[in-house]
Amino acid sequence: MLLPLLLALLQVWGALGGCVEVASGTEAVLGLPFRLLCIACKRRSETPAEAESEWFFRPEGAPQFEKILHYSPEEGEWVAPGPFFGVMSWNGSRGTRDLQDLSVWLAAVQHNHAGHYVCRLKRNLTFEGYTYSLARNQTLRLAVVEKARRDLASIVSEILMYVLIVVLTLWLAAEMLYCYRKVAAAAPPPDSASEYLAITSESKENGGQAAE
Incomplete structure (x- = not known):
């Protein structure tokens, strides 16, 4: 109950031209769609910027992360072959060279989608006379369950x-x-x-x- 309310608040605030960073849900139901939420607000909206995003995944027990998705406004999205191909798609900002919503969509969650995710933002801010580059990571752990469980708020x-x-x-x-x-x-x-x-x-x- 709490998460849909926060998402609705995010959409309303976004329609007003603002940006709110909301944590992603961490529990998905097997076979159902799920949105991995990743928001990276720009502190100074008047500063011109260009950005791209990468997503990485590490299954439970695996030693390292692997790149599973890349998105840039110029090239569009790329999804790595494997368990996410044909299932994961870009669900974030479109129609702008700067990205603040870096979310992705899982069309049908499977057991092998459970694990640790990293959402990475690469942003170039243009000031007078120079360009400042920054990178930012957000991590989350996704659990896959057979049946939806009631959250604490309900x-x-x-x-x-x-x-x-x-x-x-x-x-x-x-x-x-x-x-x-x-x-x-x-x-x-x-x-x-x-x-x-x-x-x-x-x-x-x-x-x-x-x-x-």
């Missing part, structure tokens, strides 16, 4: 919902008890009511005798 939300129901029930019971006591306090006691009726009857009898 569990906490459900617990809070039940707590709220209990609190509202207790509050309603307290309000009903308060109203009952208030009505009971406003009503005359039984003895006073009997005395009032007796006095009223006596007054009527005295009034009748005086009339005779």
Whole structure:
């Protein structure tokens, strides 16, 4: 629940011309599509820049990373032969020479896609008279599960919902008890009511005798 909300916030902010760095999900369901999120915001949007991206992968237990994807605005995407060919595709920034969204898309996650990923950004910033080059890496570990598991946010939300129901029930019971006591306090006691009726009857009898 929490991740879709963050992605929606990212899309809205991006539509307004901003950039928000959001961590990627780390658990994918076998056979379903999954987006590996990688955001690298440029601190000064007014500075001209050119960028390209590379993705690397290391399976669990493997000694080193291997390059699995390269993307540049001029050349497009390249996917290495192997378990990611035909499955992984570029899902980041397009139509610009600078890249801030470096995300990739897995069309159908398989068991051999579980492991460690590195998202690398290479960016050239152009200032007056010189060009500054920088590189930035983001790492993540992806687990592949047979069935989607509930995240912590949904569990906490459900617990809070039940707590709220209990609190509202207790509050309603307290309000009903308060109203009952208030009505009971406003009503005359039984003895006073009997005395009032007796006095009223006596007054009527005295009034009748005086009339005779």
